[in-house]
Amino acid sequence: MGYTDIIARYSDKPGGLIEAFHAVQKELSYLPEEVIVEAARIFNVPVAQAYGVASFYSMFSTKARGKNIIRICESAPCHVAGAAEVVAAIEAELGIKAGESTADGSFALELTECVGQCQATPVITINGKAYLDVNPAKIREILAEYK
């Protein structure tokens, strides 16, 4: 399904713009310019405003990024539990820095705020799925699921 059809599914829901962005992002992993312009047209709002929404929320990206989105919580509890080492391990495994994507487009690595799983820190999420009590030794195995 093209992005126009995906967006159109939400066109008469109140606040549907955000849901439409989520749905498109699920397919494309980010919100390309054409999607923002098309969504503005379908929801009958100015492009400047649709862009304001897309750029406001940290879960949306307006820049191209890897398909599988790894997010590492950098809030205090995870930080204390050693999130920095986990970041380093993922960076080493993928050969990229936080905020970057792998050259083959398979992974994007991002930092995020608390994901609400502080009972089992550090936490990472991949495409929204949470991995608890992570440590550097587990990284390779976790990533392998997505390779």
Place this chain on the structure above:
Amino acid sequence: MVNLTVDGIKISVPEGSTILQAAKEVGVSIPTLCYHPDQAVKANCRVCVCEVEGNRLLQAACAMPVFEGMTVKTRTPKVLEARRTILELILANHPQDCLNCIRNGNCELQSLAEEFAIRDNPFENKVRGLPKDFSTPALFRDPDKCVLCRRCIEACSVIQSVNALGLEGRGVHSMVVPTLGKDLLESPCIMCGQCIHACPVGAIGENEQIDEFLAALADPNKIVVTQIAPAVRVAIAEEIGMTTGDMPMNVFVQGLRQIGFDYVLHTNFTADLTIMEEGNELLKRLKEGGTLPMFTSCSPGWINFCETFYPDLTNNLSTCKSPQQMFGSLVKTYWADKMGIDPANIYSVSIMPCVAKKFEAARPEMCSSGYRDVDLVLTTREIGRLFRMSGLDFNKLPGADFDPWMGKYTGAAVIFGASGGVMEAALRTVYEVVTGNTLEDVNFTVTRGITGIKEAEVDLNGTVVKVAIANGLANARKLMDQVRAGESPYHFIEIMACPGGCIGGGGQPITKANVKRVERIDAIYVEDEACEMRKSHINPEVTAIYEDFLHEPLGHKSHELLHTHYHNANKKFL
């Protein structure tokens, strides 16, 4: 009414008033930055905080409504300390280059820094280092200076319905950006410059071209000729510390001669000429079943708007060039010939209340004289700077006259500067042309004032002509949607892009409030009233140009020099 105490003074104010408004009643002026008298409350800068008894936290005076029995303290040590810290934090992210800033001496943040005696800012200065945007010929943006008040966004979206500006990101990362974070030229910006008036600081300004002007003056081969737009005289006074409307025209002309113009002429002359052409165009369309309603075409911000948002309606636009561009093509043909001057040496400068005029003058098609018709556009503000630079005392300067052939005008041209003025001027002439009767009362007062949309009806020998007038593009949009839907009852529509018309143009002295616009409008009609001639068709220089050169309205020469065509702006992101 609600009773409260402000700084120990008892007062009652209407329900729903804010602390800011109540304090004003007792003579207490609370400092503000994001607050704008004609806009919605934003309450994002916090400069206006006050103590409200019973509240642990300080409250924003611009946002907090008063309540019965409220006790407000606006200047306790705690309040002053908090405001100073807030200012220091804002200044910590603000470039420290006030001396080179286009708003030096006229900046709300600078004034606050002075009032609060900000000296050694304890916070380290950190600016984002973003590039300036000079993509349009009309205005620039300097995003590093932005204080995120969002007043420009409201001017662009609510008042103008253009939506070229919006917010990007969130929290410390948020920024005001043109559409999609691109440059202004790629956005739907129509270059009206209303954002300049809205901005409290120097984050947006006109593309200043004083250097180009001085270079032309220094060139011995150039004959520098100027035209003054109708709305400029009433406002230029404000630039040099005089009261709105108080600059006598002949003293203004002397001032322009003093700063170096070789010849001083008036756009009012071509405003009268516009009425001849546009009035006849309207009659022709009415008679021959041409596209109606016809739209006026004097306001270049409006033309940009029509080409951007209503490209399907450009046939409704009068083909008349704006008075600026009619002047431009005539000064290098008709006038050059009359004066025996080689048009190649003429450097034509227009003085405009407008920044979109800079764009209009640069349109590729605006060279029907065989040269660039208008070489340079300076705004009222830029002329104000040149006057101050030259140390002129306008209370002492003797008057001077306009140069011949294109300097005479009527009251009908004067009122082009205010919303409804083009319509009124057209009606004065069209009425006499059609009915053959003399108009007893030339004042069509229904067309006047700052009201967003005005309408009127005139009986022309049994044909009732319905007209509408809009100022501010959100108002224009309403009329355009009607036209697009085929439901417009009008024959003739006047649109001026800026609130109040050209007197509120993007190039005028910085105008925070609409009350100033109203003062300027009043000054315009005082000037019209004082004119001996008040109908365009009786201007003797207009008669002369038709006799000697143009021969007839809408004739061959007019077509070549005074009329134009429009394009689809083809903007990608609306």
